[in-house]
Amino acid sequence: MALYNYLLLVTFVSFIVLLEAHDQSGFFSIDCGLPDGSRYTDEITDINYISDVGFVETGTSHSIDTEFQTSSLQSQFNNLRSFPQGKRNCYHVQPQQGKGSKHLIRTRFMYGNYDGQHKTPEFDLYLGVNLWDSVILDNETTIITKEIIHTLGSDHVQVCLVDKGRGTPFMSVLELRLLKNDMYETPHDKLTLIARRDVGSISNISVRYKDDAYDRLWTPRQFENFTTLNTSLAIDQSGNNNLQPPLIVMRTANAPRKAIQYINMLLEPKDPKGKFYIYMHFAEIVKLQRNDTREFTILVNNEPMEPTVFSPRFLFTDTISNKNPVNGSRIEISIRPTNRSTLQPIINAIEVYQVNESLQSPTHQLDVEAIMKIKAMYRVKKDWQGDPCVPRDYSWEGLNCENPPRIASLNLSSSGLSGLIDPAFCNLTSIQKLDLSNNSLKGNVLDCFAYLPSLTELNLEGNQLTGLLPPKLLERSSTGSLKLRCARPLKSLGYFEESNTKRATI
Structure with a gap:
């Protein structure tokens, strides 16, 4: 009876989270190049998209080559806005929440041979006055996604494309997602996404809204020669976890096979001086036997993370992250069972962010x-x-x-x-x-x-x-x-x- 009541409570909590996930009041979803006044609801995600007219003063609208307009391609990539004139062109968005609010900002790019040149461009992406990243596309159908978490220093956001002389800049999608201010708390106002992985996923499709109330993109990741664990039970996200990774993400995990006791992950940054924050999400999704123990320590570059000994809770989400950023040309993450553990360690999901330093101050x-x-x-x-x-x-x-x-x-x-x-x-x-x-x-x-x-x-x-x-x-x-x-x-x-x-x- 107690187990039944517990599962009922978890189901109720899950229902509340699902209701919250339908709220798009903190969303800006802009389909670049969509005709003025046009809007639609995406058939797959149910996200409401609008035209970029009114958010940008320059550029020209284009459709990608019909060869690439397939039924499997998301509608947002059928058109784009290119910027053949000027060195720098910017989108200007003014969220209702204003200065001090925290947002996930996402830009997406697919060339699609819109200009008939069969030549993918390379250009820089700026958030305000500071370089965010470079956009480099491998081929005509490559989809590039750039994400950054930003606490606004003013009442608006400017996302700019800068021409480097290597082809005409363009943009396919611009999205803003309001986050709670206690999510991803660091002393820094900008965190660039390096990786967000749904570990042990039994699907090859990325998870996003509606499963994720904040429309984060979780890429499926299966570790080679690892065991996949999964459950259909709900995962409780109440309590001390303010990041709320999606239930579907937390319902799967990877664990080493018996011959391999550790989980070792390696990050080789482009910038060895970069500062990185790592968020690892855990939930025990296997009902352990009376004599079983799953307990492990987490090391980052051989330094233990807190807590120094951790045991995932059954059907509860816990997140462990480093309080101080790490750096280096190689960042090694090792999850190791303790001596008293009878089971291998697990991991359900992981996120890695790099601090985006504000090297320049904006105009007064x-x-x-x-x-x-x-x-x-x-x-x-x-x-x-x-x-x-x-x-x-x-x-x-x-x-x-x-x-x-x-x-x-x-x-x-x-x-x-x-x-x-x-x-x-x-x-x-x-x-x-x-x-x-x-x-x-x-x-x-x-x-x-x-x-x-x-x-x-x-x-x-x-x-x-x-x-x-x-x-x-x-x-x-x-x-x-x-x-x-x-x-x-x-x-x-x-x-x-x-x-x-x-x-x-x-």
Whole structure:
């Protein structure tokens, strides 16, 4: 009777998890290249996808070659968006949860010979101002997936593709999945996925939503010459496990055959200086006999992980991870039975993440807000994508920046600007040189220009400005602290000294 009540409780817990898995409120699922206004529900995953129009300003939509549009191919890969223009092109997503929220961000790529060139490109992927990874496709049907867990430092996410001169960048899918803030807790704001394995899987299909409420992709992995264990019983994920690996993943495991007592896993990082976090998931799925014991220790590069002795609980999920990151050219994970253990060790699933260091800081937020308003107000037709200043190699056309990243000069000469001078220019509080010449700007010159402390050059020539120049601006010009260029020679404005209440006419 007690066992029946226990199984009933586990089933109830599983039902709650299943209900939570149907909630897509924390999902952004973008099918790149899908026509404007289009949306659909994927027949396999039941995930709702929308067009990328509104999340990206550039690029062109394409369908892959009909040769590769097979019934087995997921709908998201039938089309894509390519970026033949500009060095850097970016998607901009603003999750409702905003700054401080944690998200799994996933990008996916399949070339599919969309351009008829039979030549796969190679390009870089950036998250904000920092390199995320490189995208290298082996052939036309290769599907590349990149994942990163990111705690937002602002209210938006920018995912950028950078042209390396090795073919046109493109993207097939962009997905964001809201995570709980206590998941994958480390001192770092970005963790790049290296591997996520469903160990002992009896299927060759990856597990994701709906089985995984957070739509993580679990790749099946069978260790060679290992025994596969599985159960149809539910696994309790309540208690201290906040990562909640899917039930279907935890229902299978690998164990060594009797002749092989250890589970040894090897990771050979591309970057030996990289820092790695390892999450191993365990659940006992075999009802042990009275005299049986399954107990083991876990070593990473011969250093024991805590707890130093571990015994998986029957039908309960436990996760063991390293509190401090490990590094090296070879990372060896060894799961070894203790002397008192009568059974081989097991493992149900494993995840490995690399710390993605924030090597560069983004442009000051006040400058970003100001320049974005200017961009929108005047519909600036320049290669303005991503962060205005960073990385320096991809800073916006017409901008020069100082370090730490602030906009020091802005050249919008002959840029087709029209209308009034927007006050957003005066929010560039570190600007030293501003050139708005040869446009169609009208109205008055703003008083606030005179109060920009670093401004030394202001060029307003070749516009249709009217009214009076602000006295403070004339004062700075006459003292030499500001080089002012307007429609007439500066000397025609020179009766400012007669009265500081007068203004000179342009």
